[in-house]
Amino acid sequence: GPILPWLQRAARDLKLWIVAGTLPLPPDEAPEAKPHACSLLIDDAGQRVARYDKLHLFDVEVADNRGSYRESDDFAHGQRIVVADTPVGRLGLSVCYDLRFPELYGALRQAGAELISAPSAFTAVTGAAHWQVLVRARAIETQCYVLAAGQGGEHPGPRQTFGHSAIVDPWGRVLAEQDQGQAVLLASRDGAEQAAIRQRMPVQAHRRILSSDAVRPIAVE
Template sequence: MSKLMSKAKIGLIQMCSTEVLQHNLDYIEQQVKTLSEQGCKVVVTPENCLMFADKESYQALAEPIGTGPVQQALSSIAAKYGTWLIIGSFPTKASAEKLYSTCLVYDDLGLLVTSYNKIHLFDVDVDDEHGSYRESDTFAHGSEVRVVDTPAGKLGLSICYDVRFANLYREMRIAGAEVIIVAAAFTAVTGEAHWETLLRARAIENQVWVIGVGQCGYHSHSRQTWGHSMIIDPWGSKLTQSAMTPGNLQADIDLSEVERVRHLMPVSGHFHSL
């Protein structure tokens, strides 16, 4: 179990992000202020929280990791309200042509302590108004698992489509994860069908807390996301859940539950390679 503390309050910001950076940034700061005043030690935002747009817009917004005015603004928010801030995804520069979809983790002093580049890119056809999604046209694949010590325990980082790939979460568990973040912009169609099931499966398989925080509502006439952010305990039970409107939710993360569930059902000791 994490040596930092056994209990911590974690806050989630569900968003309907737009193409306007300052609008999204202002909303994040407003919600961080509210959640920090309510005692949250860690605050998590969804995928595409700073901008929900297109390839050209992401390329214009992108910064080298660890530098740039947007990342400085995020650092300042974390430091101002004295809370860890996890940015679900932000476009960072991978090369002249490609970007990474990067999760950023700031501590309560505003320091960027780690980042995670999305490994699994959403190249899928969906039966909705948008139809075809091709993240690889804009982004490069990440390659490294990330687990970081925070006041809410050892957090494994993941982004949206990653949640369908169970082996990634097993690697996080092996690396010591007690809590897993899934920052998402699930489509309304795939979200209704699979979002809760996948989150609960990852919690049950790995006996970890799972924090699923999503985009919600219409971002354009053809882009609708599912919302329904939720916090799931290591037994797979939902503690709290939002619906399909922007807002926040919070819950106390008790890391002793991880230890208790793993002791009662020691599945990691029963694993056998085939």
């Protein structure tokens, strides 16, 4: 369709790297297969640098006008994490509902991520309850910058999304935020400060992953 060529032209014309997503795209090797909800990374020459297929699909019940969401009816699950080098640091890709799964973000950090993108369309209900908490938590625990573009407004379905796009730094500080409406949010990445945060609090080196064999129930008499 017209979306990908438009994104490539925009990246070339504006000399920008663009994280675009999500887009419904079939697997590259199986164009007739069920599509994935994809986030694409386009460089400033208009070339596709990376593709992330959303791992966690939104199959939930929500107390809003729509009530039920079944993303897996239309999309297939992704199978791998994706990181890519950019001019401002190593970027990990994620999408929306992924924010609820910290193990994904831990894997992105382990793969060298310094920034993590999270284009999202949280519902008004789930967003009001959890969006800002989750975005800040993922930034704090990974010690990464989180770039969280949040769709906001009224949509067919009916569906209402929460908005509140934000850029959060590795200490969990909200550097820029837009509640609703179109906006451009800007923030600088301070690589030296990020390195210092990671050095002073080396959570990645301290991480201990326990196997199920290490978990023992406690008997209560």
